[in-house]
Amino acid sequence: MLEIRGLVKRFGDLTAVDRLDLTVPPGEIFGFLGPNGAGKTTTVKLITGLLKPDAGSVRVAGFDVATRTLEAKRCVGLVPDEPFVYPKLTGAEYLRFIGELYGVPLAEQRKRIPELLAMFELSSWGGELLESYSHGMRQKLVIAGILLHGPRLLVLDEPMVGLDPKSARMVKEILLTLARRGTSILMCTHILEIAEKLCGRIGIMISGRLTAVGTIEELRRQARGESGRGLEDLFLSLTGGHEYSSLLRHL
């Protein structure tokens, strides 16, 4: 479903994504971890066509994002790290707009929009302008938007940030259900517990390079750790994060 080959993105002297190769098959939830500034969000932007790569290719459902842009975009649903939406549209209007942009038939929109608003407990807010929504409500609405057009690849950048525990739990269930139905999911997150519970495979990105990829067990072996260590220890071990203890002296 998602094939990334030799992807490179530079910003001046900084190589934000460095020769990235990755494949996410249908039905897999792939977790993308890494410290701040590792290049995860840049990768997300390259996959969704928000940025142009300097080298390499991204193919979604067989369509090259650079040359078959519209076909590729039709197959992708993006939840960005900051859910900026149109402040002067209502929640229902936002979904209506998204539905039309992605070619969802009107009859289906009539059925699905109230359902999605109800699912995310936004029914009473559906007629309110988005400027009055909280961060979490906007996040839920953006997720509702991608569910409306049912993409084959979901790309989520910190999807749980701002969600209340109930909504976060529901989003996790939704992601698992979608994956079972064959949707591929690439998710950037800093919440290691979510990655551990949801993701089939996890990739750790450091300085633009994918330094480790595999299931939790495979990562443990890579980190030469004994079984039973949590993902947090593994992450810190792979990213050199244990050095933090020496930094605490500055506190």
Add this chain to the structure above:
Amino acid sequence: MLRLLFWRKTRTLLNTLSHLTAYERVRNAAFALAGLALLAGLYLLFYKMLAYLAKVELIGQLLLWKLTAIVMLTTFMMVAISSLLTSLTTFYYSFDLKFLMNAPVRVRDIFLDKAAESLFFCSWMIALVQFPYILALVRVNHYGPDVFVAFLALMAPFLALAAAAGMAFTLALLYLFPSSRTRDVVWVLSSLSLTVVYGLVRFAQPERLIRPDALEVVADYLSYLQAPTAPYAPSWWLTAGIQAAAAGHYAVLARQAALLYGVTAAVYAGLVALAGKVYFTGYSGAQEGRLRRTPVAVEPFPEARLGLRGELAALFWKERRTFFRDVKHWSQILLVMGLVFVYLFSIQRLPLDNADLKSLVSFLNVGAAGFVIAALGLRFTYPAISLEGRAWWVLRSSPVTTGAIMRQKLLFSVIPMTGIALVLGLATNHLLGADRFSAWLSALSLLLITWAVAAMGIGFGALFPMFNVENIHQIESSLGGFVYMASSLGYIAATIMILAWPMQMHFQERFGRAHAWRWEIVASCAVFFVVLNAAAFVVPWTLGKRTLERYEQ
């Protein structure tokens, strides 16, 4: 603390400049040169006009200074109105306000920081146009550089005072009407009042005062010219200061300077004191959204009835909804309506008693109406792309081409602009009673100008996108906005120059000259006209589309 706040602004500016890509540097330099060319053109225009007035016997100098006083008064009013529109967003909706209000910074310091921002955005472009005027005044009268230095020294408090009016109104409005609904109503009513006052001033026909035949005796006219224009307004203090510098009366100059600086200091001290008491209350009220309880209904877009389908209908619908729900646009629409009425009234009052003159004015109206259209383009069309703001990712990641987005923005803009152009063109020709050739030529060329200016607006808007600004006035008053305005005015001037040839032949025919029409000239004009319009429609559009496709958010 204020120094620290200003330091961050300076660093932001320097960092922005030092991080420009090579392409951005070349682009900005090229268009800055175009802007300088416009200023040079304005200088030549002002120089010719002032040189002509200076030559009028006996009263030449009086006319020059009267005009200068009127120019300064107009500048004062324009900056004050611009500040009114800028202050609301700058003071209450800036991105960094949450951070600043949360930080241990005094509210008064935040106010001054935002006041400086507001002052800059509402005045820099208007102030820039003053330079060629004053330079021309200095050159025509062979004044020394001290006059220009005096102008520079007095301009700063003058602009600050003009901007203070908008700031004071905004502070009071947000404090007195914290409820967003009431505030919106008051905002629109204020705009309506401003439009009505503008109309009333115009309908009082002030031009009668500068026509000697409207006054009973010559002495009245002379005393009018000698009298200060709005003596209690800062514009007069500035004019009197420059006049004193020109005459070498440095004591008077010092007095005017002391007056301007003193009043500015007093006004800002008052504003800072007021801000300490009311700014936070207003800010707190501005954070509260309004609940509408609009019913959730999933209906076909009304745009479908206009023949728009799919994504274009959706984009147009979204544009319409978001545009008309923003109350700040309503005030602009009211002002535009007032402007159109006043424009037509002014045309009707023109003292033209000759059919040839009426036809000539009908042709020249293309330039004046074109200027109005370009100003509307700067306000409504040019910012359209940038107004997508930080929600740009929604369109960028969706299966819609950049071209489709630009076409929809153009359509949304070109429909009302065509309506206004038709009113300005057809109604003017009707009021003037222009002959058929002049009427058709002016109406059709105005229509074409409107479409070209709208296409340039979207093209330049895409060439200089600003998705991270908080204030529409930052978009308008950016380098790109200036370049757009300069290019539009250049295009309109070139159109008039090309069409002046067939117009001249038409007049020669009217005056009875045989074989007035020289078809080789007509053919040349047609070629120039096609090339000019092709460039206006295609070049900014293509460059803009490419830039937008490569834009990295």
